[in-house]
Amino acid sequence: MKNRLYTLNHYWFAPISPLRLAILRIATGCFSLWYLLDRYGMLQRLSKSDAALFEPVGLANLLAGPLSPEVFQMVLLATIGLNIAYVLGWKFRWTGPTFSIGLLFFMSYRNSWSMIYHNYNSLVITIFALGLVASADALSLDRMNRSSPTPKANWRYGWPVKLICACTLAAYFLSGLAKVFGDLAWSWIDGSAMRSQIAVDALRKEMLGGTGTALFEWLYPHTTLFFMLGFGALILELGAPLVLLHKRLTAVWVVLTLSMHWGIYLIMGIDFPYHTSGLIFLSFFELEKTWSAVQQIFNPREKAMYS
Template sequence: MKARTTSGARGAVLRFFFAPAEATPLAALRIGVAAVLLGQAALVAPAFFALYDRAGFLQGPLQDEFAKPGLPHLGWLVALLGREGAPDAPILAGIAALYVLSLVALLVGLRARFAAAVAWLLHTILMMTGSATNYGADVFANIFLFYLMWMPSGDALSIDRRISRRPRGPTWSARFGLRVVQIHLCIVYLTSGIAKASGRGWWNGAAMWEALTMPDFRVFDFSWLARHAWIAVLAGWTVLLWELGYAAFVWPRRTRRLWVLMTAAMHLGILIFMGLYVFGAIMIVLTTSAFAVRAEPVRMAEGGDRPQAAVR
């Protein structure tokens, strides 16, 4: 009996991580991350040279000082590609163009893994150069670009899929890639919820008040919250419930849709009320692609040609 139970548990674990799945969620992740980063690139473009040229806001040695030590950054790449005394602008323009082209290729799924590798490398270099200005959106984008280098996200909704000479069905690698994304998100939200719950700010509403009224992030006037403190307290409790419950309630079918909608609503609120457009957008992409896009393969119904969802 014990051997049978152990064998059954092992089979369940193997099915959870390796049962063949469609690559559609990974394709949604690929498209969403690429679209958000293209939007970020459009926002940064007017100030790109002022931010990254060694004759811009940060002069050459100062830019090197702010870069992450021991890691590749734009100053290192410009020195590698350029000549002594040559202007940085043409090299920076080429790097920016290559970054945008890699994101476009990732968006449409053209050599998806290679495009993800190029985008990840250039995104890393940009992050290491402007490390003082990095925040959550940059970190998450970099992590999931790295994942996309190894995942079969080009097996669905892509040019790669359309020009492939052999059909691609459900694969174990698509399932494993999806599980990596899902488990990563669960760990992120659980640890974030535990960190918030460990202090008093999210229980008494102070953290919500600070988030909405800090000068750096204030988009609307929320001074009226001082007269209705219970709203800030309720909002703080809701955030704690959402983050602490994410890892448990985003998996079951009965609660998954609610938690996906709650996650999208929370990050939409961050996007609108704090002006963190890239962060809000990329976090919505991550949860919706991981938990709201169907990964289960379909099979032909017996005795007919109508597709039928496979039993999960």
């Protein structure tokens, strides 16, 4: 029992460089900023929708009704401003938690209209975790204003990374459970559920004036391929927690899962940018080593500062 507790403690509280948290902060912050700016016009139009379409979820349940377009614009601009502060690591002790909670509220409000978009849940959870811990102890304006050297690897930078990894894997595991406990249940294993779902999506697009992908038209008659795709997707999702057992298994799982998301895009034309970009998997890798290697290229005489 003691050995198991020691192994768990060694894994969960492993010392990690603050640089990894900083890179995760900047990467996720840049993505969320792109999301807000890219959809700025659409979000403003959304705020002017009929109030009868508003069905609050998450933190939006705290509202008595939808925000007025004017108030929504102020909230959107404030979220963008806090997002920039989050990326820069400015006054992070205050802006980090405020942006984390603000983004959670904003995405809850966004999902309170039309339909719930689950594909950004992991992004929101990751930013929420990063905003509440010391993610600005490296590569930040806060660090530039301090005379003390950047802290070395420590367990207090390690457990937030492990938490983000665990939350990411849990999201995939829950997705797998939703499949097997849903109406289609274990028909996902033989690929028939995936085949019919993709066919419905293609038919819907045709009826609404769009077109299905050429790759799906070629794949549709090949039931064996759909069996491989359906069975593989279920294994990747239900087996996600096993990734915590070994680093090599992590790398294999990441490559296969990233391929799955690109397959969804190529077959169905559905793009999950946070997933297909690979940003959702960054926490699984030793980013500080890559940063040190880049530093060595541009500053060959300077030794790596982080371990």
